[in-house]
Amino acid sequence: MLRLLLHRALWALPVALGVVTITFFTARLFGGDPTELYAPPEATDELRAQIREKLGLGDPLLVQYLRYLGEIARFDFGISFTTNQPVGQDLTERLPATLELGLIGLGLGILIGVPLGVIAAVSRERVPDFLVRGITLAGMALPQFWIGLVLIWVFFVILGWLPGPVGRLPIGVPLPEPITGFLLVDLALLRDWEKWRLALLQLVLPAGTLAFAMLAPIARVTRSSMVEALQSDYIRTAVAMGFGRRAIWFRYALRNALLPVVTLVGVLAGYVFGGAVLLESIFGWPGLGQYALQAIESSDFAALQGFVIYAALLYVGTFLLVDMLYILIDPRMRT
Amino acid sequence: MKRAPFSWSMRIGLGILAVYAAVALLALVWTPHDPLSPGVGDSYLAPSAEFPLGTDRLGSDVLSRLMAGTQYNLGIALVAVSIALAVGSLLGVIAGYYGGPLDIAISRGVEVFQAFPGVLFAMLVAKAVGPGVINIILVLSFVGIPDYVRLARAEVQSRRNWPYAEAARMVGNRSWQVAFRHLLPNSTGPLLAFTSINAAFVSLVTASLGFLGLGLSPNTPEWGNMIARGQDGVMTGEWWVSFFPGLAILGMTGAFYLLGDALSDLTDPRRRR
Numbered sequence: 210m211l212r213l214l215l216h217r218a219l220w221a222l223p224v225a226l227g228v229v230t231i232t233f234f235t236a237r238l239f240g241g242d243p244t245e246l247y248a249p250p251e252a253t254d255e256l257r258a259q260i261r262e263k264l265g266l267g268d269p270l271l272v273q274y275l276r277y278l279g280e281i282a283r284f285d286f287g288i289s290f291t292t293n294q295p296v297g298q299d300l301t302e303r304l305p306a307t308l309e310l311g312l313i314g315l316g317l318g319i320l321i322g323v324p325l326g327v328i329a330a331v332s333r334e335r336v337p338d339f340l341v342r343g344i345t346l347a348g349m350a351l352p353q354f355w356i357g358l359v360l361i362w363v364f365f366v367i368l369g370w371l372p373g374p375v376g377r378l379p380i381g382v383p384l385p386e387p388i389t390g391f392l393l394v395d396l397a398l399l400r401d402w403e404k405w406r407l408a409l410l411q412l413v414l415p416a417g418t419l420a421f422a423m424l425a426p427i428a429r430v431t432r433s434s435m436v437e438a439l440q441s442d443y444i445r446t447a448v449a450m451g452f453g454r455r456a457i458w459f460r461y462a463l464r465n466a467l468l469p470v471v472t473l474v475g476v477l478a479g480y481v482f483g484g485a486v487l488l489e490s491i492f493g494w495p496g497l498g499q500y501a502l503q504a505i506e507s508s509d510f511a512a513l514q515g516f517v518i519y520a521a522l523l524y525v526g527t528f529l530l531v532d533m534l535y536i537l538i539d540p541r542m543r544t
Numbered sequence: 545m546k547r548a549p550f551s552w553s554m555r556i557g558l559g560i561l562a563v564y565a566a567v568a569l570l571a572l573v574w575t576p577h578d579p580l581s582p583g584v585g586d587s588y589l590a591p592s593a594e595f596p597l598g599t600d601r602l603g604s605d606v607l608s609r610l611m612a613g614t615q616y617n618l619g620i621a622l623v624a625v626s627i628a629l630a631v632g633s634l635l636g637v638i639a640g641y642y643g644g645p646l647d648i649a650i651s652r653g654v655e656v657f658q659a660f661p662g663v664l665f666a667m668l669v670a671k672a673v674g675p676g677v678i679n680i681i682l683v684l685s686f687v688g689i690p691d692y693v694r695l696a697r698a699e700v701q702s703r704r705n706w707p708y709a710e711a712a713r714m715v716g717n718r719s720w721q722v723a724f725r726h727l728l729p730n731s732t733g734p735l736l737a738f739t740s741i742n743a744a745f746v747s748l749v750t751a752s753l754g755f756l757g758l759g760l761s762p763n764t765p766e767w768g769n770m771i772a773r774g775q776d777g778v779m780t781g782e783w784w785v786s787f788f789p790g791l792a793i794l795g796m797t798g799a800f801y802l803l804g805d806a807l808s809d810l811t812d813p814r815r816r817r
Contacts, residue, residue: 228656228659235668347794349801350801351797366780
C-alpha cells in the first residue's frame, strides 16, 4: 500500500510541470508583448528596448521558459503591476478570506447535503425524494452569481435583515491586523465581539450561496450511491437478520455509500479553495477569486499566471489527497 | 422491472428544450420590441402589459432580449458540446483501442488539462482570444474535450477484446472499422448522457463568461450579459432585469440535467429500476 501511495504522489509531479508549461505558453502566445504592460504609452523605442532587456525578453523562448521554471520552483511569481507587490505575497494575503468563506460554505454543504441525500434515498420515489431532487436540480442548474444576487435582493434590499455585499466587514469598519487571517478567529482572539458579530453577518449571504451550490451535487451523489448500497446483498442480509432500520441505513449503507462522496468533496474543495471567482465578485469578497478577476480585467499577466498555477497546483494536490484517502479507506484498493 | 424508454424526466427535459428551440426560431422573425435598440421604453419600467418583463437601464425590452438570447445560449451550448463530443470520442477511441504510446500521450495530456479548473481556464482563454460567438464556442468545447476522451477511452478499452469485437476482426474488418463502427456505437448511450450533462455545464459557463463581460459584446442579449446589466438595479429595487434571465438559465440547464439523468438511467443497467 505504501508503494501505491508513493507511486500516486510521484505522478503529481509531471502533471504539475505540464500545468506550468501550458500556462507559460498560453500567456506568451495570447498575451501579446509583455513590454506593453510595463512601458508607458509615450515610451521611446530605447526605453522599450531597455525594458525588454530587463525582462529578458530578448532571449530565446526556451531560455525564458527554463528561467520561468526556476522562478516558480523558488515560489517567485513575479511582480503584479496593479498592486506593485510580488504576486506570491498578494496570493498569500488573499488566501485566508477565500479559505474562510470556502470552509464554511463547503462545511455547511456537507452537513446539509449528506442528510438530504440519505432522506431522498430511503424514501425513493416518494414526496421527500422529489423535494430533494427538485432542490438539487435547482442548485445545480442556477448560476451561483444569480443565486447570490437574488439573496441580496431579498435579504438586504427588501427585508433589510442582512448587510449589503461590501466584503468582510461593513464600510468604515477597519479590518484588524491579521493574526491567522481568518477574520472570525482573529476577532475572537481579540475578544472584539461586536466586530465579530458584524463579520459573521457579512458572511451569512456569501456562505449561504456557496453552501446551496455545494449541497446540490453532494446530496445528489449521496442519494444515488445510497440507493445502490441499499439494493446490495449485504443490506438484504442485514434486513433478513432483523437489524433495525436506522442501524442499516447509517451503520451499513451510508458508510459504504460515502466513498464517492469523499471524491466529490475533494473536487469541490479544489474548486472553492481556488476562489469562487463570480461569488467573490458579487459579494465584494477580497479573496483569490476577486484577485484573479481584477488580473483578468487589467491584463495583469504576472498575477494571472501566478493565480492559475496556484489554483491548478491546488487542484492537483487535492486530487492527490483524495486518491490517497481513498486508498486508505477503501479496503479493495489494498491489493 | 424494465423502464419505459420515455421516463417522465426525459419527457420534461425534451419538452422544455423543444420550447426553447421554438422560442429561438420565433425570435429570428418576431419579438415584441427590437431587442437590440435601447429606449423602446423609459429606463427601468416595471413589468406591465406593454413590457411584460419590464425594461432595463437603457430602456430595452427585457422579454424581447430574453427571447433573442435563446439563440445565443442554446446555440452555443449545442454547437460546443457537438464539437467536444466529436473530437473527444475520436481521441478517446484511438487511445482506448490502439493503446501503447499513443494512449499514454493522449491520456497524460488529458490529465494535465483536467488539472485546470474548467471555469477558470475558460476565463483565461476567453480573455486571451477576445469576445465573439465562435471564440466562446471553441473555448467551451476545448474545456469539455478531456472528459469525453476519458469516457470514450474507458468504454472502448473495456470492450476491445469482447467476443463481438474479435468476431468483427476475424471476418476481415480493418482495425479502424472495428473501433469506430463496432465498438463506438455501443458506447453511444453513456456518451450522449454525458453530452447532455456537459451541455448544462456549458450553459452555466457561457452565462458566467457573459456576466464577467468576457463572452460576447456588451449589447448582445446573452442571458449572463443581461444579468450583469441588471446587477446595479437589484441594489435599488429594480429586480426584474436580472431576475428573469436567471429563470431562463434555470429552465434550460435543468432540462439538460433531466435529459442526461434519463439517458444514463436508460443506458446504465445498474441504474435501471
